Amino acid sequence: MADTKWVYSFNSKNTEGNQSMKNLLGGKGANLAEMSSLGLAVPPGFTVTTEACIDYEKNGSKISEEIRSQVKKSIEETEKIFGKKFGDSKDPLLFSVRSGARVSMPGMMDTVLNLGMNDQTVLGVAELTGNPRFAWDSYRRFIQMYANVVMGFNTSLLEATLEDLKEARGVSEDTELSGSDLEELVRVYKKIILEETGKSFPQDPIDQMWESIAAVFGSWNNPRAHKYRELNDFSHDWGTAVNVQSMVFGNMGNDCATGVCFTRDPSTGERRFFGEYLVNAQGEDVVAGIRTPAPINECSKNDSNKNLKTLEEIMPEAFKELVEVYTKLEHHYRDMQDIEFTIENNKLFILQTRNGKRTAAAGLKIAVDFVEEGLLSKAEAVTRMKPEDLNQLLHPRLDPDAKKNLIAVGLPASPGAACGEVVFTSEKAHALHETGKKVLLVRQETSPEDIGGMVASQGILTARGGMTSHAAVVARGMGKPCVAGCTALLIDSKAETLTVNGKSYSEGDFLTIDGGTGEVIEGVVPTIAASISDDFATFMNWADEIRTLRIRTNADNPEDCETALNFGAEGIGLCRTEHMFFEAERILAVREMIFAKSREEREKALFKILPFQREDFLGIFKAMTGKPVNIRLLDPPLHEFLPHSEEDIKQLADSLGLEVRAIEDRKEQLEEFNPMLGHRGCRLGITYPEIYSMQVRAIMEAAIDASESGAKVSPEIMIPLVSLEGELSTLRDLTEKTIATVFEEKGKKIEFKIGTMIELPRAAITAAKIAEHADFFSFGTNDLTQTTYGLSRDDGGKFLPEYVGKLLQYDPFVSLDQEGVGFLVNHALVEGKKTNPEMHMGICGEHGGEPRSIEFCHKIGLDYVSCSPFRVPIARLAAAQAALKFAK
């Protein structure tokens, strides 16, 4: 092993690593090397490799002589470059020591700063800087950090001492302590450490170095890091590197400064250099907010700092160099940079540069500008935007600067911010909305009867239900903010109150929700409206050029179709017919059908529904001209259409000329223990074929009517919840017969497809047989997830949150479970295509709008995904990114 290179230098003369060496040098080490090799004034130092970490482990937690010797050589090299000596009592070189694995990882060792400080060097620093307070504070901080992260010492004793001292001095901030206070503190710290550990605080800088490196290596195997790697399937054999870098100080006098800058405006994306700095300060002072940071240049000025001098004014040389650096960095990294710099005695040092955080709007503008500036290809630009971030552009959001009195957090079920008076019934929502009020609908859980109330509300808040509960799905479809499954809420529907943490809210009280985070906030929080720029269209067109997966939408009415088309939808992947059943004029006929005593009576009632359904479909076919429209036949169990309240039951009894008792008996008869696994979907079609017949007739009559009025129609009829080949073959026969009758009556034929939803494990398993009767498969991954996991989306909310992040990486109702549910989807795809290679396949569950799931759909070779209208842009982008990822 004598030939192994364990240590890689980075300095202005000799930089041995680069960005591509993440596995060996860790992310941070590779980055320091990369910056250094660009010729930037990075404080010099070196990286001990990840391989050294593994060697350390194998060696019984010992740093080998060979490694020690290479480290020592690199210290000497750094001393030469920097012109200071490690441990020198006059002008000592100080180091920072940081861990750095190939990916950033919680649980790893924190930073140790000012390594090299001891009872001698502290005096040298005091003398050299003429600032004893600075010197003793640096030493004091070093001891505290070292004791904590290297010695594993519980520092609460040290902190208590600091607090005691401040109390004795009658001050409240650390900064108010004097140099001699801090000198005293150092003395006490060392005493406590000796007493508690039986060991003196190490005075030899090289011992400090070995111990610190060993501590970083040791932290690779601490339980938290171990657990994290297991959870993320990261190898324990990667190891971590150690970055040892010389310290520079921005607080050694008035020719020193420290600051942060962005190469473009992180809020808007505008192309302007932009930042803040403080003279004679440390990095942490900039963010601490005690002193107001100054603008680096004119264009960084704002109301609070416009009277302060700019860096450009007071340190023009350093500023000029900074401008050169930022241009170089943007070109090199081909992205907007967030740069940390320090000026020590008028010399500029670049401490860190990274891709800057930005708002979605800024991200979009920067990506588009970079393409126009020739810095990026379109494909690269497309990968730069996180699909979910588009939500910020499509929905109003909370003003990030506003104060928020958070009262609870639920599931982030549908993005966007909403605020309004709380109401507890859909009727009330509707009534107050009519008077021009903004309302927030608060429910235990919504049901199809609440659709009107949801439309009338700014947003929806529920105490039960998961990410694919009724409230969540419908809200996403409407593009309305929704927080679901907020179990901390106690809702008393009778009293119309909402109690959380002992405080009650009732009608007239205002709440605000953030459907992107799940936050529930007391009162009114200002929001920022959604805005879509021209850049958006440009950017999305690039995505469309790249992607191969088609994007359809889940839409039940012409309005949703319009929204989705505007967002770029290429067809309907799921039109749920049952939502139509709830509208006022129809629900009575639906209930009449449920109470029918014979097939004839049932057909009579269905005949009343027919014209309504036909009208609905006509509107949809016209809106979607030229695009496929996939319509699912009736899916929910019949009891969902029955009234719940005593009053409604009474009313229904009157309308139907029945006793209340008869209504209740039928309700009881239809009641189910597990409605999710009950008499629904095609099982209704088998027992009541006349229901499906009516629906098929309505679809085909509407399709022909639409076609005669000039629309180009492609109806797809979807039979839900199939588990047996015989169900589909029987219902396909029925459907074809009905269609043949309609064609004959109308004297016209049109093309159509008949297929099924694959939403039960058995259907996926036996897909080869089911495919014999299907022109298409549409994967209903909501129900498939429920049955594959044996987990009700309506009930999971009670314990699933405890699972996510621990036993589960993602909520399977949000991001498709690729290992379990995905196995079945892939199996069905492969088996189905064996039988019928021509059949087209898509996904219409809620996963169709989630980027990770979309990537999976692309990878296994689905033809399309279908999602709610507001997620169409997200799906387009995610599909493009998936295409790029797998093209490589």
Add this chain to the structure above:
Amino acid sequence: MADTKWVYSFNSKNTEGNQSMKNLLGGKGANLAEMSSLGLAVPPGFTVTTEACIDYEKNGSKISEEIRSQVKKSIEETEKIFGKKFGDSKDPLLFSVRSGARVSMPGMMDTVLNLGMNDQTVLGVAELTGNPRFAWDSYRRFIQMYANVVMGFNTSLLEATLEDLKEARGVSEDTELSGSDLEELVRVYKKIILEETGKSFPQDPIDQMWESIAAVFGSWNNPRAHKYRELNDFSHDWGTAVNVQSMVFGNMGNDCATGVCFTRDPSTGERRFFGEYLVNAQGEDVVAGIRTPAPINECSKNDSNKNLKTLEEIMPEAFKELVEVYTKLEHHYRDMQDIEFTIENNKLFILQTRNGKRTAAAGLKIAVDFVEEGLLSKAEAVTRMKPEDLNQLLHPRLDPDAKKNLIAVGLPASPGAACGEVVFTSEKAHALHETGKKVLLVRQETSPEDIGGMVASQGILTARGGMTSHAAVVARGMGKPCVAGCTALLIDSKAETLTVNGKSYSEGDFLTIDGGTGEVIEGVVPTIAASISDDFATFMNWADEIRTLRIRTNADNPEDCETALNFGAEGIGLCRTEHMFFEAERILAVREMIFAKSREEREKALFKILPFQREDFLGIFKAMTGKPVNIRLLDPPLHEFLPHSEEDIKQLADSLGLEVRAIEDRKEQLEEFNPMLGHRGCRLGITYPEIYSMQVRAIMEAAIDASESGAKVSPEIMIPLVSLEGELSTLRDLTEKTIATVFEEKGKKIEFKIGTMIELPRAAITAAKIAEHADFFSFGTNDLTQTTYGLSRDDGGKFLPEYVGKLLQYDPFVSLDQEGVGFLVNHALVEGKKTNPEMHMGICGEHGGEPRSIEFCHKIGLDYVSCSPFRVPIARLAAAQAALKFAK
């Protein structure tokens, strides 16, 4: 095709077929050939092959000349052998024509008898027999059968004419009509046929022959037969054969007779030749019950026929020949035979012989005797008994001769007959049982609270729930008769009445149920007690020698263990701990646990349950010494343990010192939309680890105690409802820690296993990973069926009966769905063994006691099945039969 042999003769001189030619000659044809080749006096005839049927179809529904020519040749051959001529006006040869496919198949053509009768031959027969009435009746019957089955004529008109004639003659029975009445009837029949069809009734016997053969061939493709083949996956290309056989008559005078005999007693299996006959009679007269049949020999005498002369007395020659025949047949077919014979003019003809129907007890005795007589090997004997038939030996059954006033049919949920006063609550069941009354518990559906009431009842009848509903599962476990899901019953629990078809029953009314057929019968029907003979043990030992699959039992208490051990169980495959939670002293502690506000409070409540659980397990471990005991940790959702009635809620509130409102709030909070898919199984273990800890502690403390008192214990701890690897690894850790603590406290270690139930599709799919943490897999195929199909066993009862036999061959809750659920079981087995080849695997769903499912389990290589105690013998036999089947 000129070389093809289309027709195979069977007669005393020339028999061209044999038993092995079923595919070509059909089952019946092969059998006739076999009997004929044994030298039995079978009436001669011939079989037109199944290939001829296919040829007929291909030929545009025409019988080819070649076939016709071969048929004609065979008719001539038969004429020579029989000494009569077809169509002869003096002594005509008459034929029967029957269809006969390779398996018997509903929808195929019925028999035509007396073919060859016409206006001339009828006179010849009348003259020859001196019995014009017989001749005209034969002709009349022939016309009626031929018109119906060959001409496809709706014979209601003919039947009406017959009724009119009887009315005109003032008689009620056909037999009371005179010869001239029948002659008149023939005239009218022919007239009606001419008028209605425009065609004369065919007079040429050879035309009758061609039409009859064509009708048989045509019936192969009638819709009913077609449907039946599709449902059973039988090929449409098999075709049916046609059997043409000369007629013999037992009713041509006093030297004629007809009868039926069994080679052994079909009720008891005793070795005695046994039968009945009638002089001068037709076969149907024996069963018609108008004349009392006489005993064939002394030992066939009974109270009603003891004064009649035996066949042995009046036709000693024929009888002697019959005895020879029967011995020959038993040796040849190696089974008890049911023989139909006719004596025409003192000559014995054997019309049919087949394996005789028998009671289960007889079947068992015959199988054992045949082995002892050297006629069968043990392995063959084992295949002779249908496993389900053992139920007759294990449960009381209805007296088959008793009258039954059937009022409804439900699902045959647990075999055996029971009768008692109806009661509607478990309390009432218990109370009346205490007074010595026999009661039948009638419930909408049972819940765990009803266990006491079920124990006190003779049987259970429910209106809801399927074959694996609570009532069904528990009743089978108890070996108690149960009819479940009898949807025709309207149960008013408040009024305590049961209404069916408009008639109401209330307490004090008696009902009888047959859990083997699902029948519900008014009043008291006499039953026959169960009885187990020595033969049973002998027979079951043979099965045990053959089988490789182990048989465990599902048992929750020492009593069930004893029952199961007596029936041959080799361990416990599933011990459900939750049943123990319901007993009076414990349920309060369980509820206290549910209402606990902190982990500490919960642990306090659990600590009260611990000693009870330990006691339970101790009893079980002692009973099962030397055998593995698999105990499942808590599975049902907590709300199952909460009280339902207002009174019980009030009582609980008082006991816990809480407001009623608090109880109701918690109930509401725990309520689930789909409890089957809710917060249960290991999900409880994850959220409340202290529950599982307590149970593991109870198990291991009991195991050590049992072991110290001399029992040999092998505990297996089973973690239910796993869907994620992390659930099992977490709970395995917890379990191992608890066990380590117990071992330390007790100062003793024992062997144990920890494993999981595979009952969710995701667990089966990801079995390779789950196996990393499991010592065994136990397939919970009840829940796996529910989730694979997306079908609740509690709700499926509403529509599943419509599916079975149409879309589904078997109820998937009764017989394992091999294609869907079986795919997952097999996948998990293969994947699990890849990870851990040593792990053992079994099935503990209700399918573990069902023969088809057991065969599947054997085939894929499971180690054991586990079933309710009373099904253990059935499983042992089914496992032996599976071993034999796949050894071939």
